[in-house]
Amino acid sequence: MNNGNHHNGAATAGGVGPAGIAGAGDNQWLLRVRNLTKIYGEPGPRTLELTGPEFSSNICPDTDSIVACAEVSFDLYPGEVLGIVGESGSGKSTVVKLLYFDLGKTAGSALLYPYDQGQTNMLEASGQQKRRIRNHLMGMVYQNPRDGLNFHFSSGGNIAEKLIMAGQLHVGGIRERASQLLEKTEIPVRRLDDTPATFSGGMQQRVQIAKAIANNPPLLFLDEVTTGLDVSVQARVLDLIRELQQELGIAMIVVSHDLSVIRMLTDRTLVMKNGRIVESGLTDQILQDPQHAYTQLLVSSLL
Amino acid sequence: MIENTKFQHRYNFAFIDESTKKEIRRKLLKAVAIPGYQCPYSSPEMPIARGWGTGGLHVTLAIIGREDIFKIIDQGSDASVNACNLRDFVQAMTGCRTTFDTTEATLIQTRHRITEEALTAEQVFVFQVPQPEPLRSVERYEYRTRQMHGEADYAKMWVSLYESFVRHGDILLGAGYPVRINGRYIMAPSPIPRWDIPNLHQAETLYLFGAGREKRLYAVPPHTTVEPLEFEDVRFHIEDFNGQVCNQTGYRKAFLDEIYSDDGSKQFVVNDSNFLDKLRAGEPIAPFVNAYIQQIES
Ligand SMILES: Nc1ncnc2c1ncn2[C@@H]1O[C@H](COP(=O)(O)OP(=O)(O)O)[C@@H](O)[C@H]1O
Numbered sequence: 343m344n345n346g347n348h349h350n351g352a353a354t355a356g357g358v359g360p361a362g363i364a365g366a367g368d369n370q371w372l373l374r375v376r377n378l379t380k381i382y383g384e385p386g387p388r389t390l391e392l393t394g395p396e397f398s399s400n401i402c403p404d405t406d407s408i409v410a411c412a413e414v415s416f417d418l419y420p421g422e423v424l425g426i427v428g429e430s431g432s433g434k435s436t437v438v439k440l441l442y443f444d445l446g447k448t449a450g451s452a453l454l455y456p457y458d459q460g461q462t463n464m465l466e467a468s469g470q471q472k473r474r475i476r477n478h479l480m481g482m483v484y485q486n487p488r489d490g491l492n493f494h495f496s497s498g499g500n501i502a503e504k505l506i507m508a509g510q511l512h513v514g515g516i517r518e519r520a521s522q523l524l525e526k527t528e529i530p531v532r533r534l535d536d537t538p539a540t541f542s543g544g545m546q547q548r549v550q551i552a553k554a555i556a557n558n559p560p561l562l563f564l565d566e567v568t569t570g571l572d573v574s575v576q577a578r579v580l581d582l583i584r585e586l587q588q589e590l591g592i593a594m595i596v597v598s599h600d601l602s603v604i605r606m607l608t609d610r611t612l613v614m615k616n617g618r619i620v621e622s623g624l625t626d627q628i629l630q631d632p633q634h635a636y637t638q639l640l641v642s643s644l645l
Numbered sequence: 646m647i648e649n650t651k652f653q654h655r656y657n658f659a660f661i662d663e664s665t666k667k668e669i670r671r672k673l674l675k676a677v678a679i680p681g682y683q684c685p686y687s688s689p690e691m692p693i694a695r696g697w698g699t700g701g702l703h704v705t706l707a708i709i710g711r712e713d714i715f716k717i718i719d720q721g722s723d724a725s726v727n728a729c730n731l732r733d734f735v736q737a738m739t740g741c742r743t744t745f746d747t748t749e750a751t752l753i754q755t756r757h758r759i760t761e762e763a764l765t766a767e768q769v770f771v772f773q774v775p776q777p778e779p780l781r782s783v784e785r786y787e788y789r790t791r792q793m794h795g796e797a798d799y800a801k802m803w804v805s806l807y808e809s810f811v812r813h814g815d816i817l818l819g820a821g822y823p824v825r826i827n828g829r830y831i832m833a834p835s836p837i838p839r840w841d842i843p844n845l846h847q848a849e850t851l852y853l854f855g856a857g858r859e860k861r862l863y864a865v866p867p868h869t870t871v872e873p874l875e876f877e878d879v880r881f882h883i884e885d886f887n888g889q890v891c892n893q894t895g896y897r898k899a900f901l902d903e904i905y906s907d908d909g910s911k912q913f914v915v916n917d918s919n920f921l922d923k924l925r926a927g928e929p930i931a932p933f934v935n936a937y938i939q940q941i942e943s
């Protein structure tokens with residue numbers, strides 16, 4: 343067991359890719375997602391054929407099953423920031439929740455390079471392995487802080503949960519690392535022992551971020567993290583995310599219905615509608631020259 | 646004339662019918678085989694309400710034999726109303742001899758205490774357990790706690806210890822301090838004081854736990870490692886009573902009760918009634934020895 347303030351997990355620094363990937367070449371993906379599909383209810387043989395953007399619907403007319411997302415495929419590279427944009431209900435949250443194991447898949451695979459050198463579909467790992475992956479290799483920041491934080495625990499306790507899962511059973515070490523993380527996320531360290539219930543919305547999101555990066559994961563999911571916040575507070579949280587990304591070189595998947603958030607944070611973007619990816623490419627290109635009619639609509643509404 | 650003896654006795658020996666006893670014994674064997682694992686069982690109806698010691702009683706009645714000498718204590722006392730009633734019941738249903746003497750008993754049922762006198766390999770010790778799930782305080786759903794035990798996912802429990810330290814400067818889990826059994830399952834030792842926890846570790850005796858309302862049995866077999874959860878820098882410790890001694894005997898190496906006099910002053914007295922009797926009568930005693938008790942100066 344660890345003592346002191348050491349922590350496990352792939353350490354990253356100064357934009358260098360996560361340790362697990364060193365030496366694998368510049369083109370080694372971190373995360374490879376193929377055909378990721380989540381259907382609520384019993385799908386019929388033609389469910390996928392009869393749903394999607396062409397039908398402006400994700401509900402199967404035969405069986406009434408709901409295609410939350412289907413046939414989602416993409417690669418994510420170390421240190422890269424990928425955006426997922428689309429209207430409410432288009433399946434964005436479903437994608438990250440499947441990858442963070444909050445939901446069980448209907449079909450598809452996800453390979454994470456530091457897990458078994460990307461040889462094994464992590465979506466089919468055992469509960470114990472999934473917990474390990476989730477704790478060491480991924481972090482999640484939810485739209486609603488209550489989903490990511492336990493309001494009965496102090497903010498330090500919330501961060502402690504991640505550290506304890508990594509084998510840290512030294513209270514002094516936990517408090518030192520948690521203080522460090524609060525500092526990094528611009529929360530006064532004297533709030534360490536206060537519950538996030540007493541924090542402002544922006545601070546709650548920053549505690550979530552502190553918790554999510556506690557074990558230096560190579561991959562972070564951010565699901566509408568600024569959606570509930572005031573514009574001025576939003577800007578501060580976005581700045582923080584951008585700074586952390588540059589400092590730690592974490593790869594991120596940023597989910598937002600808000601193109602300005604996507605524009606500010608991401609390198610590459612997937613546009614989703616009715617559970618499917620309708621367009622993908624460099625964020626700048628998508629914003630300047632959207633191909634799909636739906637994307638054009640989104641972009642024009644931004645201007 | 647053929648004599649039918651079947652209905653001459655109103656109840657089967659030890660009240661519970663033989664096939665149900667068998668079921669309970671099978672579950673006890675499983676519990677012994679997987680130390681600290683909560684084994685579901687039938688928890689049959691008893692003539693007392695669930696929550697009043699039915700789980701302990703099920704275990705006692707399933708394993709008691711005619712030669713057993715039975716002792717029952719409630720918070721250390723042989724004389725509480727609950728202990729007296731259950732003793733009378735077991736005696737009436739089995740005809741077994743009962744005793745107050747810890748060393749004489751072969752089967753001891755308890756609520757909230759382990760005896761001060763060391764238990765031996767010849768004895769079986771049965772706990773009445775109100776809440777068998779140590780994770781209930783951090784997770785309300787049963788399907789989740791089962792999954793957490795299955796995967797040894799105990800981070801939340803640790804966080805609650807951390808929180809206790811942050812709020813109170815100490816891990817203030819008075820009764821029912823969580824323990825890890827055999828390096829695997831976290832177990833609720835029933836609400837015994839911290840004082841008793843070290844006496845579960847590498848013991849001579851078979852410890853059996855019955856939770857009637859929650860329908861769970863579990864066990865700590867002899868010579869099993871039992872570790873209270875503790876951090877590297879915030880350790881488990883037993884109650885210290887601020888150096889107080891028993892006001893009747895001057896004894897200090899036992900769990901003490903606080904007694905308030907009419908004038909409001911506070912006094913301490915040995916909690917274990919049989920141990921207190923022996924101390925007062927000057928009879929020989931054979932108390933548990935453990936590293937924590939040894940640290941107390943006599
Ligand atoms: N538990 C559920 N049962 C049925 N349908 C669901 C469930 N959860 C989500 N959905 C549906 O899946 C679709 C995608 O949802 P979601 O991923 O949350 O969208 P987004 O995050 O893009 O707003 C929506 O149509 C939603 O109604």
Ligand SMILES: [Mg+2]
Nearest residue numbers: 434435436566
């Ligand atoms: Mg969403």
